[in-house]
Amino acid sequence: MTATVIDGKALANQIKEELAQRIQTLKNKGVIPALTVILVGDDPASAVYVNSKHNTFTQLGLKSDVLRFPAETSQEELLAKIRELNNDKTLHGILVQLPLPKHIDTNTVIDTISPEKDVDGFHVSNAGALMTGNPRFIPCTPYGVIKMLESQNVNLKGAEAVVVGASNIVGKPMALLLQKEGATVTICNSKTKDLTSHTKRADILVVATGRPEMVTGDMIKPGAVVIDVGINRGADGKLKGDVEYASAAQVASAITPVPGGVGPMTIVMLLVNTIEAAERA
Numbered sequence: 679m680t681a682t683v684i685d686g687k688a689l690a691n692q693i694k695e696e697l698a699q700r701i702q703t704l705k706n707k708g709v710i711p712a713l714t715v716i717l718v719g720d721d722p723a724s725a726v727y728v729n730s731k732h733n734t735f736t737q738l739g740l741k742s743d744v745l746r747f748p749a750e751t752s753q754e755e756l757l758a759k760i761r762e763l764n765n766d767k768t769l770h771g772i773l774v775q776l777p778l779p780k781h782i783d784t785n786t787v788i789d790t791i792s793p794e795k796d797v798d799g800f801h802v803s804n805a806g807a808l809m810t811g812n813p814r815f816i817p818c819t820p821y822g823v824i825k826m827l828e829s830q831n832v833n834l835k836g837a838e839a840v841v842v843g844a845s846n847i848v849g850k851p852m853a854l855l856l857q858k859e860g861a862t863v864t865i866c867n868s869k870t871k872d873l874t875s876h877t878k879r880a881d882i883l884v885v886a887t888g889r890p891e892m893v894t895g896d897m898i899k900p901g902a903v904v905i906d907v908g909i910n911r912g913a914d915g916k917l918k919g920d921v922e923y924a925s926a927a928q929v930a931s932a933i934t935p936v937p938g939g940v941g942p943m944t945i946v947m948l949l950v951n952t953i954e955a956a957e958r959a
């Protein structure tokens with residue numbers, strides 16, 4: 679069996695087209711959805727992502743600003759800038775690119791963003807809102823994964839879903855969303871004993887560990903839907919997922935590629951959240 683490739687790039691483009699009307703309606707009211715990204719330090723991977731996002735936003739006629747700060751910027755300086763952006767009525771979304779330098783406390787920074795402008799959905803109150811079933815902003819990557827599963831008509835009710843990786847930005851919100859759709863969810867982490875015993879049971883397997891090609895075909899249930907959230911750049915410059923694609927594609931019924939899978943969906947869901955923020959403002 680050869681797996682269906684879930685084309686994230688094509689789905690992202692389709693969603694972009696569907697957003698055009700909402701963008702136009704806002705413009706007719708004199709509103710241009712606007713996002714500001716704060717980038718601290720000069721991590722090359724972060725720079726690639728920030729540029730790609732900026733291009734997507736400007737292509738669709740949205741406003742996108744990138745504020746670049748040196749790695750040694752103090753936490754207080756960063757917080758002061760965020761407070762200033764919180765008060766800017768023409769701005770709808772604020773995103774602080776992660777990871778931040780070690781001397782800065784990530785949670786303090788994120789929780790200083792106004793929850794109404796937290797288009798990443800990372801603020802503690804937005805995380806809480808997701809947990810209690812009234813989400814304000816759904817974190818972009820798990821939100822994109824749900825859209826990919828919907829596009830394949832994957833039945834989540836009563837399905838066994840296994841999420842490998844328990845981060846605040848992907849694994850945990852992913853598990854909540856799958857659970858909300860009626861799946862029975864297991865979250866695995868780096869301490870999990872006998873990881874394969876879990877992954878082998880999964881009808882839907884989401885891998886978000888940041889460990890290149892750690893899930894191989896022999897760990898996957900035949901016919902499973904495999905979602906690879908990993909984007910790892912190898913020494914050869916090539917992108918690799920957290921799933922070993924060649925072996926996994928022989929076992930799965932559907933699988934996301936890297937690149938061209940979850941990555942483009944993350945960016946388009948950021949667009950969705952920013953437009954929603956502008957509509958609510």
Ligand SMILES: Nc1nc(=O)c2c([nH]1)NC[C@@H]1CN(c3ccc(C(=O)N[C@@H](CCC(=O)O)C(=O)O)cc3)C=[N+]21
Nearest residue numbers: 726727774775776777798909937938939941942944945
């Ligand atoms: N506050 C915050 N929010 C984020 O959402 C966030 C972040 N920080 N920090 C970094 C990670 C990473 N991330 C990516 C999104 C899309 C691609 C993407 O579109 N990748 C292309 C390939 C791009 C390439 O060639 O490098 C693809 O998968 O096809 C990659 C990486 C968002 N992140």
